[in-house]
Amino acid sequence: MRRFSILVSLLVGVLIGAVMVGQVGSNTFAQVATPSTEEFAPEGLTFAVLGFGTADQLPATPADFVLARVTFDPGAGFPIEASDPSVTLVSVESGTLTFQVEAAISVTRAATIAAFSTPGFDESAVPAPEEIAAGTEFTMTAGDSAFFPANIAGEVRNDGQEPAVVLIAIIESLAAAAATPAA
Secondary structure, three states: OHHHHHHHHHHHHHHHHHHHHHHOOOOOHHHHOOOOHHHOOOOOOOOOOOOOOOOOOOOOOOEEEEEEEEEEOOOOEEEEOOOOOOEEEEEEEEOEEEEEEOOOEEEEOHHHHHHHOOOOOOHHHOOOOEEEOOOOEEEEEOOOEEEEOOOOOEEEEOOOOOOEEEEEEEEEEHHHHHHOOOO
């Protein structure tokens, strides 16, 4: 069991180091980019970027961090509540989802994400995230990701004929959650 704990600690350290390396420098897209896998992945490990986004502000601590896989059946969806204090990173595994939110969103398309998982990638050839204006309906397909800030209204739905599967990473302030009245 101790060997497993050491391996997990090493893996977490490597991932944190990768994030820190990517955050050094100015706020331009190219300098915040994730380094190639050759720079930090020990032999025998494969590191694949699934999504990324930039948060202007994170929730107050203490905060819960949740990672979930959600499957949307065809025709399924739900409203996004403006009173939701959490920030969310969404990565589409399969299918297509349609979003409409009342805030500007950056969608990182699959081609951009795949480039960061390619050893020795050329940052100058990587497409920038797509900027979506507030209130604009947009779709995300397999490999796309987007960061959704706190307190935005909108909706998400599966208009397709096949299930859509997404990974959702949520950070929610426990203090804000306690202060938000239950529906």
